[in-house]
Amino acid sequence: MQIEYKNCVLDQQALFDTIGYAPHPKQWILHNSNSKFRVLACGRRWGKSVSAAAEVMKGAVIPNQMLWCVAPTYDLARKVFREVYKYFTHKLPHWIEVKSESRMYLKLINGTVIEGKSADNPDSLIGEGVDGMIIDEAARIKKTTWEESLLPTLTDKDGWCIAISTPRGRNWFHEIFVEGQDNLIMDVSSWTFPSITNPYLNPDVIAAQKRRISSRAAEQEYDAIFLTDTGGVFRNVRGCVSGELRTIAEGNVNYVMGVDLAKYQDFTVLIVIDTRDNHVVYFDRFNKIDWKLQKDRIIATAKKFNDAKVHLDATGLGDPILDDLRGTGMNIIGHKFNNKFKNDIIDNLSMMIETQEITFPEIEVLINELTIFEYEITASGRTRLNAPEGYHDDCVCSLALGCIGAMSNRTCDSFEIA
Numbered sequence: 001m002q003i004e005y006k007n008c009v010l011d012q013q014a015l016f017d018t019i020g021y022a023p024h025p026k027q028w029i030l031h032n033s034n035s036k037f038r039v040l041a042c043g044r045r046w047g048k049s050v051s052a053a054a055e056v057m058k059g060a061v062i063p064n065q066m067l068w069c070v071a072p073t074y075d076l077a078r079k080v081f082r083e084v085y086k087y088f089t090h091k092l093p094h095w096i097e098v099k100s101e102s103r104m105y106l107k108l109i110n111g112t113v114i115e116g117k118s119a120d121n122p123d124s125l126i127g128e129g130v131d132g133m134i135i136d137e138a139a140r141i142k143k144t145t146w147e148e149s150l151l152p153t154l155t156d157k158d159g160w161c162i163a164i165s166t167p168r169g170r171n172w173f174h175e176i177f178v179e180g181q182d183n184l185i186m187d188v189s190s191w192t193f194p195s196i197t198n199p200y201l202n203p204d205v206i207a208a209q210k211r212r213i214s215s216r217a218a219e220q221e222y223d224a225i226f227l228t229d230t231g232g233v234f235r236n237v238r239g240c241v242s243g244e245l246r247t248i249a250e251g252n253v254n255y256v257m258g259v260d261l262a263k264y265q266d267f268t269v270l271i272v273i274d275t276r277d278n279h280v281v282y283f284d285r286f287n288k289i290d291w292k293l294q295k296d297r298i299i300a301t302a303k304k305f306n307d308a309k310v311h312l313d314a315t316g317l318g319d320p321i322l323d324d325l326r327g328t329g330m331n332i333i334g335h336k337f338n339n340k341f342k343n344d345i346i347d348n349l350s351m352m353i354e355t356q357e358i359t360f361p362e363i364e365v366l367i368n369e370l371t372i373f374e375y376e377i378t379a380s381g382r383t384r385l386n387a388p389e390g391y392h393d394d395c396v397c398s399l400a401l402g403c404i405g406a407m408s409n410r411t412c413d414s415f416e417i418a
Contacts, residue, residue, distance in 0.1 A: 012058055019057060019087040026197050027051045030162070031058075035189035039138075039177045040164040043195030043222040048164040052134040053083030055162055056114060059132045060084070064111040066157075068133040069104070070125070070150065072140040074118040077104060080136050081116035125149040129156030139168035146172050167192075167226040174226050195222045214350040217375065233346060233385060235354050237370045242359040246281040248304075250274075255281070255308035258402025259298055260394045261321065262287050268294055269398035271366075272305050278352070278406045280360035281305070285395065291317075295324055302330055311401040313337055335401065339384065345400040346373075346385045352403055366395040 012031060016023065023031060030040055030051055042048050052069075059067050069084065071077035081104045088096055088106060098107040104116025117125060119141045130153040135141065141150075154161060165173055180190025195206050210218035216235045219225040249255065254275045262268040268289070272282035282305065284297070302308045307330075314322040314334030322334040335341060352358040353370070360366060373396050375385045387393035 010058060010061065015057060015061065016054060019054070019091045021050070021054050021057075021087075023047075023051065023054070024197075024199050026191075026193050027054075029191055031055070033189050035180075036158075036160050036187040037176065037180070037189070038160075038162045039173070039180045039188070039190035040162065041139075041167050041173070041177055041190070041192040041224050041226070042164070043193070043224040044166060045201055046193055046195050046198045046224075047200075049079045049136060050083055052080050052136060052162055052164050053087065056080065056084045056132075056134060057087055059160075060088075060108060060112050060114060061110070062112065062131075065113070065131040066128060067112065067114045068117050068130050068153075069114070069136070070117045070119055070133055070141075071136040072119050074104075074116070074120075076137050077116040077118055080134050081114070084114055119145050119150070122149040125153065127153070130154055130159050131157050132160045133162075135161065135163040135165075137165050138163035139165040139171060139173040141173075143172035167220055167224055170226060177226070192224045194224050213347060214354060216354075217350075233350050233373050233375050234370045235350070236356065237353060237367060240353050240356055240359050241362050241367065243279055244361050245283060245363075246274075249281075249306045251306075253306060255305040256402050256405030257282075257298075257302055257305065257308040257310045258398040258400065258404075259310055259312040260398040260401060261294070261313050261317065262289075262394070266392055267394045269394045270298065270301050271395070271398045271402045272301065272308055273358075273402045273406045275406055278358045278403075280358070280363075280366075280399070280402075283361075283363050283366065285365065291321060295321060298325065299328055299330065302332075307331060309333070309405055311335060311404050313397065313401065335404075337397075342385055342397075345404060346396070349396070349400040349403050352406075358399075358403060358406065360399075363395075366399065369393055369395040370399075 024047065027047055030038060031054065040048055056067055056069065059065055069077055069080040071079065085101055085106065089099070095108050096106065097109045106114040119125065122145050126149060133150065135150065163173060163176065167174065176188065177190045179185050180188040195201060196203055206222060210222050214233065214235060216227060220227055255272050256275055257270060257272045260269045267285050267287045270284040271280055273279065274281050282301065284301065302310055310330060310332040312322055312332055312334050315337040322332065325332050369387065369392060372391060373387055373393055
């Protein structure tokens with residue numbers, strides 16, 4: 001199929017055949033569009049990066065072009081640039097004049113230059129005009145970077161831009177996506193496709209992955225839905241606010257306690273849960289207290305609540321404290337925090353909050369931590385869960401630890417034990 005591209009007629013099918021790229025049906029929608037701005041909001045593993053790389057190849061065969069592959073970080077920028085580099089080095093090596101994979105730089109014999117750029121340093125994006133750019137993981141780039149650094153580089157040469165991303169809230173990426181849905185705005189086109197529309201993916205695998213995370217995360221990451229308060233992990237936090245704290249335990253009632261120990265500037269948090277109704281009955285948060293007093297407070301709280309079973313963060317400095325507490329005869333289990341363990345207990349807590357299997361009084365600091373707690377997908381595709389930079393997640397971790405002993409659908413054997 002021939003397509004007019006930057007005032008040149010290009011046989012894109014012949015080019016794709018040459019580089020060994022076979023688009024699936026939904027990718028062809030992007031490739032057959034001539035819009036100056038194209039926005040692609042898709043689920044994970046849909047094929048965004050490889051389709052973007054193919055668009056760079058279309059621009060690269062035109063002489064004397066300046067093309068950028070931009071992403072929030074250098075590591076993410078390599079995703080698209082690596083595909084372009086592979087196409088040229090494996091299929092069109094005679095086109096290359098200068099190449100450096102480490103510097104993300106290609107100069108072709110026709111005068112076209114392709115570079116990888118990181119948006120985390122906006123000053124590096126200021127300079128000569130650009131004929132075309134791919135912005136990968138666009139939803140993670142700041143609006144000011146788009147408006148003040150990236151968009152102006154397209155002005156001199158009336159350049160094109162393809163922004164691709166998994167949705168991440170109602171930010172500038174969403175704004176330009178909405179523009180693309182307006183038939184009266186002629187230079188912007190946008191599309192959204194869930195992961196399942198990639199025919200090369202196994203639907204059963206996608207369904208299994210979606211079951212392992214909260215419904216909200218699944219909607220964003222796999223269904224490509226723009227959520228109003230995305231970035232956060234916990235849905236329905238306010239719906240779980242109920243009841244009061246209790247000063248004394250009830251006889252013959254089993255309680256569990258989650259303990260997240262302070263590290264550096266963090267807080268030690270103790271949360272006690274009544275296992276009959278999974279209600280938080282006790283909350284304590286403190287810092288800058290020596291370890292002996294912390295251990296004494298943990299022992300006293302567990303004893304107060306009928307020798308509550310304790311789930312404690314035994315990572316690092318928590319390990320010797322775990323040994324000391326075990327020596328007192330406490331019913332205590334230590335857990336080593338790593339990425340998988342944290343994801344598991346946070347996913348469990350998220351599901352319990354979403355289904356209101358857990359309730360807690362209106363504890364302002366706890367509710368705030370739950371509300372702002374967020375996740376991100378790393379460059380390697382892993383999910384990382386934490387508080388935003390400069391904030392704490394001690395209450396979240398303590399509650400998640402306590403919920404190991406309070407959950408109805410899994411047992412604590414599912415989690416790593418120290």
